Amino acid sequence: MSNVEALSGATGEELTALSDKAKEMGATTKFTAGESADALSYMALAGWDTQSMLDGISPVLNLAAAANMDLAQASDIVTDYLTAFGLKASDTTHFVDVMAYAMANSNTDVIQLGEAYKACAATATSLGYSVEETTAVLATMANAGVKGGEAGTALNAIFTRLATNTKECGDTLAEYGVQIYLQPPHQRGYRQPHRLF
Known part of the structure; x- marks a missing residue:
C-alpha cells in the first residue's frame, strides 16, 4: 500500500479506502491483499483516481481468476488497453467482459489478447474500430491458429493496408x-460502434 500511496497520491480517507479494499479482496477471493495492492498499483500508474480503482479492482480480479493468471498482470493488461482503445476506467467491466467472452468462446486467452492488442489496438482505434470488433477478429484468427503478437501484427497490417x-x-x-466499403468506420458517419459481445 506504500507503493499505491506513492503512485496514486492518495492520503487519508482515500488511502484507507484503498487499503480496506485490498484487505477485502484478500479475505473474499483467491488473491491475497498484497496481490490486490499490486493490482491497484498498476491502476495508479495508469492515472486512475481512487474511485476508479475501487470500482475497477473487482472486474480485473474476476478476469484474473477466470484466466487463472497473475492479478497484477491482468491489471496491467486492462489498464494499458483501455487507454489504447480510447476507453475510460468506467468502461472496465465491459472491457473485461469482452475479453472474458473471447476467452470462453475462442481458442485464445487474456495474455494472448494482451499481446495482440499491443500490436493493433492503437491503429484500430485511430481508424474507428471498436474493442468489440477488434476482439472478434482476433478471436476468429485464434481459432485458425494465429494468436498473440502474431495475430495483432497481422491485423495491424490489414488495418494499415486497408486504410x-x-x-x-x-x-x-x-x-x-x-466487396468492401472503402472508407474506415470513422468516415462513414458512425455514431455508436456495433457491439458484437
Whole structure:
C-alpha cells in the first residue's frame, strides 16, 4: 500500500479506502491483499483516481481468476488497453467482459489478447474500430491458429493496408467475391460502434 500511496497520491480517507479494499479482496477471493495492492498499483500508474480503482479492482480480479493468471498482470493488461482503445476506467467491466467472452468462446486467452492488442489496438482505434470488433477478429484468427503478437501484427497490417492502399486491396478482395466499403468506420458517419459481445 506504500507503493499505491506513492503512485496514486492518495492520503487519508482515500488511502484507507484503498487499503480496506485490498484487505477485502484478500479475505473474499483467491488473491491475497498484497496481490490486490499490486493490482491497484498498476491502476495508479495508469492515472486512475481512487474511485476508479475501487470500482475497477473487482472486474480485473474476476478476469484474473477466470484466466487463472497473475492479478497484477491482468491489471496491467486492462489498464494499458483501455487507454489504447480510447476507453475510460468506467468502461472496465465491459472491457473485461469482452475479453472474458473471447476467452470462453475462442481458442485464445487474456495474455494472448494482451499481446495482440499491443500490436493493433492503437491503429484500430485511430481508424474507428471498436474493442468489440477488434476482439472478434482476433478471436476468429485464434481459432485458425494465429494468436498473440502474431495475430495483432497481422491485423495491424490489414488495418494499415486497408486504410492506406484501399483501391488495390479492394480490387484484390473483389477477385475473391468480397466487396468492401472503402472508407474506415470513422468516415462513414458512425455514431455508436456495433457491439458484437
